[in-house]
Amino acid sequence: xxxxxxxRIMREYNECTADTPAGxxxxxxxxxxxxxxxxLDGPDQSIYAGGHFKLKMTFPTEYPFKPPVVSFxxxxxxxxxxxxxxxxxxxxxxxxxxxxxxxxxxAVLRLIQALLIEPNADDAIEPSIANExxxxxxxxxKNAKDWxxxxxx
Amino acid sequence: xxxxxxxxxPNDRRSSRASSNASQPGPGSSSNATSSLDVASEPSxxxxxxxxxxxxxPLALRASNSPSSKRRKSRVEKIPPDLHLLEYxxxxxxxxxxxxxxxxxxxxxxxxxxxYFCRDCLDxxxxxxxxxxxxxxxxxxxxxxxxxxxxxxxxxxxxxxxLVVKCPNSRLGCEWSDQRANVQDHVMxxxxxxxxxxxxxxxxxxxxxxxxxxxxxxxxxxxxxxHTSLMRRDLEEHQTTACxxxxxxCPHCATEVLRVELKAHIKDVCARAIVPCPGAIVGCTFVAExxxxxxxxxxxxxxxMAPHFREQQTRLERNEAKLEPLARRVVILExxxxxxxxxxxxxxxNASSFPVTNPLDPNNADAFPPAxxxxxxxxxxxxxxxxxxxxxxxxxxxxxxxxVEGRASMMIINDGQRFKDELLHTNANINNMRVQLHxxxxxxxxxxxxxxxxxxxxxxxxxxxxxSTSAPSGSTTQGAAxxxxxxxxxxxxxxxxxxxxxxxTRQDTKL
Ligand SMILES: [Zn+2]
Ligand SMILES: [Zn+2]
Ligand SMILES: [Zn+2]
Ligand SMILES: [Zn+2]
Ligand SMILES: [Zn+2]
Ligand SMILES: [Zn+2]
Ligand SMILES: [Zn+2]
Numbered sequence: 319x320x321x322x323x324x325x326r327i328m329r330e331y332n333e334c335t336a337d338t339p340a341g342x343x344x345x346x347x348x349x350x351x352x353x354x355x356x357x358l359d360g361p362d363q364s365i366y367a368g369g370h371f372k373l374k375m376t377f378p379t380e381y382p383f384k385p386p387v388v389s390f391x392x393x394x395x396x397x398x399x400x401x402x403x404x405x406x407x408x409x410x411x412x413x414x415x416x417x418x419x420x421x422x423x424x425a426v427l428r429l430i431q432a433l434l435i436e437p438n439a440d441d442a443i444e445p446s447i448a449n450e451x452x453x454x455x456x457x458x459x460k461n462a463k464d465w466x467x468x469x470x471x
Numbered sequence: 472x473x474x475x476x477x478x479x480x481p482n483d484r485r486s487s488r489a490s491s492n493a494s495q496p497g498p499g500s501s502s503n504a505t506s507s508l509d510v511a512s513e514p515s516x517x518x519x520x521x522x523x524x525x526x527x528x529p530l531a532l533r534a535s536n537s538p539s540s541k542r543r544k545s546r547v548e549k550i551p552p553d554l555h556l557l558e559y560x561x562x563x564x565x566x567x568x569x570x571x572x573x574x575x576x577x578x579x580x581x582x583x584x585x586x587y588f589c590r591d592c593l594d595x596x597x598x599x600x601x602x603x604x605x606x607x608x609x610x611x612x613x614x615x616x617x618x619x620x621x622x623x624x625x626x627x628x629x630x631x632x633x634l635v636v637k638c639p640n641s642r643l644g645c646e647w648s649d650q651r652a653n654v655q656d657h658v659m660x661x662x663x664x665x666x667x668x669x670x671x672x673x674x675x676x677x678x679x680x681x682x683x684x685x686x687x688x689x690x691x692x693x694x695x696x697x698h699t700s701l702m703r704r705d706l707e708e709h710q711t712t713a714c715x716x717x718x719x720x721c722p723h724c725a726t727e728v729l730r731v732e733l734k735a736h737i738k739d740v741c742a743r744a745i746v747p748c749p750g751a752i753v754g755c756t757f758v759a760e761x762x763x764x765x766x767x768x769x770x771x772x773x774x775x776m777a778p779h780f781r782e783q784q785t786r787l788e789r790n791e792a793k794l795e796p797l798a799r800r801v802v803i804l805e806x807x808x809x810x811x812x813x814x815x816x817x818x819x820x821n822a823s824s825f826p827v828t829n830p831l832d833p834n835n836a837d838a839f840p841p842a843x844x845x846x847x848x849x850x851x852x853x854x855x856x857x858x859x860x861x862x863x864x865x866x867x868x869x870x871x872x873x874x875v876e877g878r879a880s881m882m883i884i885n886d887g888q889r890f891k892d893e894l895l896h897t898n899a900n901i902n903n904m905r906v907q908l909h910x911x912x913x914x915x916x917x918x919x920x921x922x923x924x925x926x927x928x929x930x931x932x933x934x935x936x937x938x939s940t941s942a943p944s945g946s947t948t949q950g951a952a953x954x955x956x957x958x959x960x961x962x963x964x965x966x967x968x969x970x971x972x973x974x975x976t977r978q979d980t981k982l
Contacts, residue, residue, distance in 0.1 A: 321555070322591070325572065419570065
């Protein structure tokens with residue numbers, strides 16, 4: 319990774335600390351600045367309220383020409399987060415073909431938060447959960463809250 | 472993402488410049504060389520000092536005004552500053568910031584779609600794209616590489632040049648800061664902190680320009696105060712800022728103390744250091760200079776309580792520390808006991824006949840039948856009662872064993888008695904038979920003698936019979952048996968008395 323990319327990550331971090339979305343905390347290690355640990359509280363108006371989620375954001379060597387990779391370390395019942403040990407979230411601007419170098423990390427953080435409040439069932443990575451979200455919202459909410467209790471306390 | 476520098480590496484530049492100066496000295500060539508660097512040139516740059524190919528370039532000569540450069544050798548090489556890595560004194564207008572590197576544009580270029588980038592950043596973005604398919608990183612517009620990128624308005628370059636930056640060597644101590652247009656000159660010519668290679672022949676360490684004239688400082692020395700070994704170069708700094716055995720003044724009260732003792736001084740002694748009231752552990756929030764805290768302490772009830780509290784605390788901690796190994800031992804003992812239980816009653820895993828089925832379950836009151844235990848600390852209860860019930864079980868087994876033993880020995884005694892009796896009878900029988908045999912033999916003898924001398928004397932035969940009867944008598948039993956048989960003898964046949972006798976004894980034994 320070039321010094322320029324590191325500088326940009328550093329600047330992104332400074333920008334994030336100056337303007338962190340509410341309910342988020344970034345653990346940043348200057349020795350390993352390409353891996354951010356993000357602690358995210360479930361937004362109050364969402365079904366994930368009360369949960370505490372740990373995420374990892376990894377910046378690839380080609381950053382900012384490739385998007386950062388977002389993965390949930392805490393299990394979450396969500397149509398846009400893969401239900402495996404990777405917990406990857408890949409949609410919208412996080413997709414390699416939609417990513418633009420000018421995109422900011424703060425925008426990525428906002429996107430994650432927005433998706434917790436309003437999942438995007440049309441661009442889902444877990445079709446069964448997306449189906450449930452669309453057709454049996456009660457069951458979906460019950461399951462999601464269940465998982466929050468089980469994994470995200 | 473290694474960035475192709477907009478400025479050629481120093482080696483090339485130096486050599487190209489030197490050669491251009493040497494081969495065709497003239498204002499034109501010199502200004503060409505300078506302008507190609509995009510460094511804001513001053514009129515003095517145009518001053519040409521010609522000379523043989525080995526003579527120093529004009530820039531180097533100009534730099535020789537600074538005293539430190541007088542002894543600079545030809546090996547001295549400096550790296551030009553990377554505009555991307557500069558530190559800006561004030562945050563700059565967001566319109567001057569490249570969206571890729573998020574820093575003010577280095578050398579800005581424009582695309583037809585009116586998006587601006589650093590030349591380097593754009594090249595990086597295009598590295599991954601195929602020829603003919605280059606797009607704008609922001610709007611993805613197709614780019615015509617023959618016409619683009621376009622140049623930017625002069626005003627933009629001027630604004631960038633006027634941004635105030637810090638010297639890239641600021642971390643090494645340089646305090647210079649000025650317009651960005653001048654940074655190249657500063658670093659390459661004037662900055663005292665720019666790293667150059669050490670002047671010594673066999674030494675390749677970098678050294679600050681300002682220390683160059685001191686000669687090689689890259690050898691190890693020992694600090695005379697603390698005997699740490701370190702590089703000569705770092706000695707001064709060590710002694711003024713780090714050496715533990717040099718005195719320094721306390722930041723609070725300005726007393727001179729050894730650096731190594733400074734912490735202890737501030738923590739325990741310094742009258743001016745800000746400390747909390749000793750009652751803080753009980754909740755006093757008073758914090759002030761130590762002298763004031765001393766005054767406060769006299770009136771603070773919490774400060775008086777604090778020592779006792781602390782003592783209690785340490786005692787508690789001590790006890791907890793002791794408790795821990797005990798608890799571990801209890802666990803080990805419990806394990807051992809349950810192992811023993813399992814060994815003794817392998818079949819009773821599911822707990823039915825053995826009373827100590829689940830002695831470790833404090834809810835199972837039935838597990839300890841005769842155990843109205845004295846209340847003991849709860850963690851000891853299960854093993855203690857388990858012990859009791861085990862002991863009881865063992866004594867029960869012991870009683871059963873003695874009982875069985877007694878029964879067995881009784882049986883042995885009875886059997887022995889019977890055998891003894893039978894033996895006696897057999898002996899008696901044998902004796903009787905022997906007597907009978909004698910009797911029969913003697914009668915036969917008598918008959919024979921009577922036959923041979925029947926006619927001569929009958930009286931002698933009677934006396935002979937008496938003698939023969941008395942001859943075998945040795946023991947009283949034999950005598951008694953003989954007497955008995957003798958008594959029974961007349962009137963009955965020889966066999967009948969024995970039969971009757973043995974029958975009767977047999978009946979006796981059976982009873
Ligand atoms: Zn840039
Ligand atoms: Zn564009
Ligand atoms: Zn400097
Ligand atoms: Zn040296
Ligand atoms: Zn020292
Ligand atoms: Zn002091
Ligand atoms: Zn107090």
